[in-house]
Amino acid sequence: MPRRLMHIAGKDGKTLRAALRALRTELAVQTGFPAPVLAEAEHAANAPRLPAADATGVPLFTIDPPGSVDLDQAMHLARRPGGGYRVHYAIADVAAFVTPGGAVDAEAHRRVATLYFPDGKVPLHPPVLSEDAASLLPGRVRPAVLWRLDLDADGRVGATEVVRALVRSRARLDYEGVQKAIDTGTAEEPLALLKDVGRLREALEAERGGVSLNVPEQEIVEQSGSYSLAYRAPLPADGWNAQISLMTGMAAADLMLAAGTGVLRTLPLAPDGAVGRLRRAAKALHVDWPHHMAYAELVRSLDPGLPAHAAFLQECTALLRGAGYTAFTDGRAPVPALHAAVAAPYTHCTAPLRRLVDRYASELCLAAGAGTPPPEWVLAALPALPDEMADGGRLARTVERECVDLVEAALMRERVGETFDAVVIDVREQEPTTGTVHLEVPAVVGRVESPDEALPLGDRIEVRLTEADPGRAKVLFTPV
Numbered sequence: 001m002p003r004r005l006m007h008i009a010g011k012d013g014k015t016l017r018a019a020l021r022a023l024r025t026e027l028a029v030q031t032g033f034p035a036p037v038l039a040e041a042e043h044a045a046n047a048p049r050l051p052a053a054d055a056t057g058v059p060l061f062t063i064d065p066p067g068s069v070d071l072d073q074a075m076h077l078a079r080r081p082g083g084g085y086r087v088h089y090a091i092a093d094v095a096a097f098v099t100p101g102g103a104v105d106a107e108a109h110r111r112v113a114t115l116y117f118p119d120g121k122v123p124l125h126p127p128v129l130s131e132d133a134a135s136l137l138p139g140r141v142r143p144a145v146l147w148r149l150d151l152d153a154d155g156r157v158g159a160t161e162v163v164r165a166l167v168r169s170r171a172r173l174d175y176e177g178v179q180k181a182i183d184t185g186t187a188e189e190p191l192a193l194l195k196d197v198g199r200l201r202e203a204l205e206a207e208r209g210g211v212s213l214n215v216p217e218q219e220i221v222e223q224s225g226s227y228s229l230a231y232r233a234p235l236p237a238d239g240w241n242a243q244i245s246l247m248t249g250m251a252a253a254d255l256m257l258a259a260g261t262g263v264l265r266t267l268p269l270a271p272d273g274a275v276g277r278l279r280r281a282a283k284a285l286h287v288d289w290p291h292h293m294a295y296a297e298l299v300r301s302l303d304p305g306l307p308a309h310a311a312f313l314q315e316c317t318a319l320l321r322g323a324g325y326t327a328f329t330d331g332r333a334p335v336p337a338l339h340a341a342v343a344a345p346y347t348h349c350t351a352p353l354r355r356l357v358d359r360y361a362s363e364l365c366l367a368a369g370a371g372t373p374p375p376e377w378v379l380a381a382l383p384a385l386p387d388e389m390a391d392g393g394r395l396a397r398t399v400e401r402e403c404v405d406l407v408e409a410a411l412m413r414e415r416v417g418e419t420f421d422a423v424v425i426d427v428r429e430q431e432p433t434t435g436t437v438h439l440e441v442p443a444v445v446g447r448v449e450s451p452d453e454a455l456p457l458g459d460r461i462e463v464r465l466t467e468a469d470p471g472r473a474k475v476l477f478t479p480v
Contacts, residue, residue: 019471045133051164100377112392155200198240259368260331284458
């Protein structure tokens, strides 16, 4: 889930906006779209390729951060008369608007993914498509790739169907509102079932050895005209919603593997050294990890609202390094075909407005479901997709990391010289006087350098802020 947009007031806002402009220039991020791309997108918005099937009678709803308008997914959940559940999951049909080899298509291959900056996003597709004509906005009839997943009483997927259809979402919901409605018992059954199905899918995830990292996010908080950073621990509704997407991605991977052509999201098993390092971090952070307890079981037992647990969950993200995309054709499935964190074959297919590969995954699944060969334009692009996505992913991670650093520096620049309570969450193995500290208030994660003594991993220490200047110097702390 992308971080919400951040707004900084006064002189800090001016300094930060200048630093963000410089960052875009440094990373060669083009915010606007060329005229031919805009013209083609405008024409496509007015003349999309519409499917014949009509599923507008299914009362779908979306769940996204407040204010979101690039809505990729809409869902509806119901009980099946014979037991179990039926999930309808509509995915924006971007291919209804994008002509293969056209200007919009070429620009999407250049951008690869939507980039999120504190002061706005740089979209994958022109806003006339991503925020309007192709978006699953409430009350609008839209072309979609519609999944129907029939589950048994334990939440296991039985029958799967994927077709093109016209859909109409009924409501745009957000995570906090969904959580409140479910907790207070005011949610109608299609929404209330999100908890039931989500919990069943979480139990199946645990059964197969998968793990979802509920890492707290940094976000900006405004109080009486002043700004600070705080941590947002994911709500249970975030996890239940994510399970619907994961379930669809797993079903999509199974379809592709059965058809012999596809593109998977893969992650190798973590090397023993990485797990060993995590065990040392757990010990330093006083996180109890018995030797008989599996890593996935430990992660599920953690409370992201506790500072030590939040710090450990952040360390766990190191095991996700090495994730990538693997394309395959002619029945030659990749080895391994699993995503280690999902503990099953999996693919990205539920965010085509924001991620290039998902448009291709939808086409591959539609073809597999119909028992027909994939379109030639899909097969032609498939070999290059993994490298394109890898390049786009590196840029997105750089943007996110640098933007968080800039916001932290902007908010802390007037506090240089002050002291703060912190937890040492990381120490460089080859340079134990350098590491990372986690401040509880404000919610800052920054570099710490000790002049002589090794940093005590997992210990609470008092630190002094020595540097913070957006565009010039990231936050830097020294032990007091």
